[in-house]
Amino acid sequence: MTPGNPGGPDGPDGKDDDPMRVTDTMLWDLSRRNLVRAQARLFTATERVSSGLRLEKPSDAPPDVVGLRSVDASLARLRSGERGAAGAQAQLHAAEGALAEAGSVLSRAREIAITGADGTQNAQSRASLATEVAGLRDLMRSLANSKFGNVHLFGGFKTAAPPFLADGTFVGDTGTREVEVLPGLRVAANVSGALAFTAAGGIDVMAVLATLESDLRANDAAAVAARLDDLDVASRQVLSQRVAAGSQLTRVQSSDAMRADSIVRLEAARSGLRDADVPTVITEMAQAQNSLRLALQAASQVLDLTRAA
Amino acid sequence: MLIPGMPTGLLDLLHTPQRGLGASQAGLATVAHNIANAATPGFTRRELMLGPLDPLRGVDATGHRRSVDRHLGGQIVGQSARDAYARAREPWLSEVESIVGDLGPDGLGAVLDGLFGSFRGLAASPDDPAARQETLARADDLAAHMRRVAAQLGDLAGTADRRLREEVAGVNDLLGEVARLNRDIRVAEASGGDAGDLRDLRERAVRTLGERVGMRALDDGRGGVIVLVGGWRVVQDDGAEALVAVPDPGTGFARIEIAGPLSADVTRDLGGVMGAHVNLRDTEVPSRMTTLDSLAWDIATSLNARHAAGFGLDGLGGRNLFTPPAGVAGAAAALTVDAAVAQDPDALAAALDPSGVPGDGRNALELADLEDEDLALGGTATLSEALGLLQAQAGQAARQGHASAQREGDRLAQLDALRDSISGVDVQEQLMWMSRYQRAYEASARVIATLDEMLDTLVNLR
Numbered sequence: 001m002t003p004g005n006p007g008g009p010d011g012p013d014g015k016d017d018d019p020m021r022v023t024d025t026m027l028w029d030l031s032r033r034n035l036v037r038a039q040a041r042l043f044t045a046t047e048r049v050s051s052g053l054r055l056e057k058p059s060d061a062p063p064d065v066v067g068l069r070s071v072d073a074s075l076a077r078l079r080s081g082e083r084g085a086a087g088a089q090a091q092l093h094a095a096e097g098a099l100a101e102a103g104s105v106l107s108r109a110r111e112i113a114i115t116g117a118d119g120t121q122n123a124q125s126r127a128s129l130a131t132e133v134a135g136l137r138d139l140m141r142s143l144a145n146s147k148f149g150n151v152h153l154f155g156g157f158k159t160a161a162p163p164f165l166a167d168g169t170f171v172g173d174t175g176t177r178e179v180e181v182l183p184g185l186r187v188a189a190n191v192s193g194a195l196a197f198t199a200a201g202g203i204d205v206m207a208v209l210a211t212l213e214s215d216l217r218a219n220d221a222a223a224v225a226a227r228l229d230d231l232d233v234a235s236r237q238v239l240s241q242r243v244a245a246g247s248q249l250t251r252v253q254s255s256d257a258m259r260a261d262s263i264v265r266l267e268a269a270r271s272g273l274r275d276a277d278v279p280t281v282i283t284e285m286a287q288a289q290n291s292l293r294l295a296l297q298a299a300s301q302v303l304d305l306t307r308a309a
Numbered sequence: 310m311l312i313p314g315m316p317t318g319l320l321d322l323l324h325t326p327q328r329g330l331g332a333s334q335a336g337l338a339t340v341a342h343n344i345a346n347a348a349t350p351g352f353t354r355r356e357l358m359l360g361p362l363d364p365l366r367g368v369d370a371t372g373h374r375r376s377v378d379r380h381l382g383g384q385i386v387g388q389s390a391r392d393a394y395a396r397a398r399e400p401w402l403s404e405v406e407s408i409v410g411d412l413g414p415d416g417l418g419a420v421l422d423g424l425f426g427s428f429r430g431l432a433a434s435p436d437d438p439a440a441r442q443e444t445l446a447r448a449d450d451l452a453a454h455m456r457r458v459a460a461q462l463g464d465l466a467g468t469a470d471r472r473l474r475e476e477v478a479g480v481n482d483l484l485g486e487v488a489r490l491n492r493d494i495r496v497a498e499a500s501g502g503d504a505g506d507l508r509d510l511r512e513r514a515v516r517t518l519g520e521r522v523g524m525r526a527l528d529d530g531r532g533g534v535i536v537l538v539g540g541w542r543v544v545q546d547d548g549a550e551a552l553v554a555v556p557d558p559g560t561g562f563a564r565i566e567i568a569g570p571l572s573a574d575v576t577r578d579l580g581g582v583m584g585a586h587v588n589l590r591d592t593e594v595p596s597r598m599t600t601l602d603s604l605a606w607d608i609a610t611s612l613n614a615r616h617a618a619g620f621g622l623d624g625l626g627g628r629n630l631f632t633p634p635a636g637v638a639g640a641a642a643a644l645t646v647d648a649a650v651a652q653d654p655d656a657l658a659a660a661l662d663p664s665g666v667p668g669d670g671r672n673a674l675e676l677a678d679l680e681d682e683d684l685a686l687g688g689t690a691t692l693s694e695a696l697g698l699l700q701a702q703a704g705q706a707a708r709q710g711h712a713s714a715q716r717e718g719d720r721l722a723q724l725d726a727l728r729d730s731i732s733g734v735d736v737q738e739q740l741m742w743m744s745r746y747q748r749a750y751e752a753s754a755r756v757i758a759t760l761d762e763m764l765d766t767l768v769n770l771r
Contacts (some may be wrong), residue, residue: 023733024347026726033722058410058704059403059711065704068412069697073422077680080426084433151436157660157668159436175665179433180674189433190668274412 031299038292045285054276061273068273075266077183078259084179085252085259088189092249095153095191098146099242102196102205105140106235109133109209110228116216117225126224130216137209141168144197144206154193163193168206170198181255182262187248196241205234315365319764326760328367329753332359335370336746340739347734351513353377354734355505375505376732379528382512385724386519386526390581392721393520395714397585401469402710405593406703408461409601418696420454421608423447428677432670435659436622444673445646445654448630452644455605459598459641466594470562473586474554476521477565480583483518484536484549487511491533492547498532522552523580539578541567562590593706598641600699604685605641608692609634611684612676613647619658619672626663628656 048054058065115121116129145162146153155163155172163172174194178186195201208230215223316322339357346352356374361367411417427440427447434440490511497504515526515534525537529545536544543550550571554563565576565583579587609631616630629647634640650656660669685695 021730021733021735021738023729023735025733026729029722029725055412057406057412057707058700059406059707060704062701062705062708065412065701066694066697069418069693069700072418073680073693076419076422076426080429084429087433151434151668155668157665159668173665175669177668177670178674180429180677186674
């Protein structure tokens with residue numbers, strides 16, 4: 001009540017200009033409220049210092065909750081991309097290795113074809129060359145049936161069964177298995193076995209080797225010589241898929257760096273939203289301690305005064 | 310010169326200081342009463358009213374004055390109701406917040422992110438039983454979380470309802486007490502007695518009543534108090550109505566009605582603690598539940614549509630991921646992984662083409678991409694944003710509840726201080742009154758001694 005306030009109730013003696021009477025209950029109540037409030041403030045400050053969080057529950061900063069949610073979702077998405085990328089990388093590595101191996105198999109077949117086309121060879125030596133080619137053909141088929149874990153790398157979507165049968169027939173498909181390595185960026189985790197090894201890519205690699213073998217067995221030098229062109233086409237075909245695997249691998253690997261960058265950036269944003277600024281909260285706590293000490297002092301003086309009376 | 314009626318003889322004159330002694334004694338008794346009640350809540354300080362007894366016959370204690378401001382009393386009843394409402398509401402809102410507002414790795418948000426992440430894992434290796442199991446587990450996690458949050462919100466509303474019913478008996482006691490005090494005060498004051506302590510008691514009862522039901526109290530101008538709940542007179546003179554909790558088959562919760570022939574529904578008119586219970590039960594929980602339900606509905610329907618467009622390892626399509634909810638209301642509480650999928654992870658539709666199994670994970674990628682689509686809140690927000698909004702709303706409500714509890718408490722403290730300033734006991738002041746009465750007593754005694762000496766002089770005159 002301010003003195004002379006016309007709207008205020010009259011003083012105890014009916015005079016408006018009396019100062020407000022301050023009773024012991026008022027003093028006591030004031031001290032009590034201040035103590036409780038200082039205590040609560042210290043509690044909150046201590047909580048923030050010990051948890052290190054300024055946004056522990058939504059009411060700490062409601063306007064920041066939606067922002068934090070979207071940062072958390074983006075982080076989770078990046079991290080799930082990390083797993084996909086690691087899997088794709090391993091499969092592409094394996095595919096690239098298998099295709100490199102297939103390239104050397106074809107190089108060896110080319111050497112054999114050159115040898116077999118030589119007029120100095122006889123039927124017997126060509127037969128033994130044919131046997132070597134048969135081995136190369138088996139090797140080629142097993143390379144084309146390469147697995148990583150349980151996944152047949154060159155079968156397209158048909159990952160469960162070997163895509164090439166014993167006679168070289170392709171039973172896979174042309175499916176591209178994509179994974180998300182970064183939000184919105186997808187990379188194929190496989191290269192096409194159809195394009196690498198079958199006529200779909202230009203020439204049937206298994207058939208080229210089979211024909212070379214039968215030509216050698218038939219002791220037909222001219223036919224063997226004619227296979228050289230086919231072998232060159234097959235080599236280029238396998239190589240082009242190997243290059244494709246390599247470039248996909250590069251994309252996955254560069255996505256790793258971009259992802260790491262994004263994660264660092266988002267973690268910083270998240271920390272800005274969620275984590276308490278240490279100097280600030282320590283200062284807050286010191287202030288809260290101080291105000292509690294003052295409130296305690298005031299309370300004890302109020303009690304002393306009452307006792308003195 | 311003689312004034313008619315003034316004491317004439319010395320013996321007659323002795324009555325004047327005797328009345329002074331009596332007045333001082335009454336003063337001391339008043340001081341003692343005030344000091345004894347200095348810490349009694351709601352006590353109103355007494356002031357002894359003294360008046361001269363003419364002609365020259367000394368002093369007379371005419372009675373006691375209670376120092377009160379009636380207008381302020383009404384304000385305090387209203388404010389303490391608002392304070393009680395805000396204080397009872399604050400912990401409710403914090404509980405709602407803690408149910409929906411977990412921002413950590415076990416919260417709804419992390420679980421939702423986990424499901425979308427598992428779709429990407431499934432897309433990367435749709436032929437891997439472990440990836441299928443993982444997706445299934447994450448979907449189940451999300452459904453279980455939604456169900457748990459819905460159940461906890463429902464339990465909270467149930468608790469509020471129970472607490473509301475429990476208030477009724479106490480409130481009826483208070484209504485009866487106010488009516489009884491109305492009668493006692495009228496009886497005491499009709500016979501010219503002092504009903505000050507009874508008035509203090511009634512003031513406290515009315516205030517407590519305000520804290521419980523937030524009603525209005527009016528002065529009937531004849532020493533009685535009228536109590537109004539939702540415009541109905543529940544206390545008038547010495548008659549009191551009773552409140553009763555009537556089960557509402559529609560909601561399963563209780564309606565608060567005025568018992569007897571009135572049988573008026575006052576549930577929406579309640580304030581104070583009961584009002585806070587009603588607010589949680591009928592407003593806060595339902596509004597969070599509505600948001601949660603529409604989120605669950607959007608999750609189930611949009612993921613189902615996408616999932617049904619894909620194919621499982623068996624080459625079959627058209628299956629749901631979640632059991633289709635019957636409607637938006639209750640969608641969160643009913644969210645479960647569809648039985649066909651739950652029993653067979655191979656039924657998860659990772660493939661976009663039935664001929665693409667087992668390596669085709671394109672539909673799983675499509676499912677994962679739903680994360681970016683505005684599927685919630687009528688196509689204006691992503692599922693994740695809608696969830697964030699729900700959490701922010703709960704946080705905002707808790708924050709506002711805390712602030713209003715503090716604000717109303719401050720206002721009440723101000724009014725209480727004002728009331729105390731007018732009606733409370735200042736011990737120092739009482740001690741000064743005490744010395745003053747003591748001095749007056751001594752002075753009156755001195756007058757008697759002087760008169761005695763004068764009588765002595767007169768008697769020994771010879």
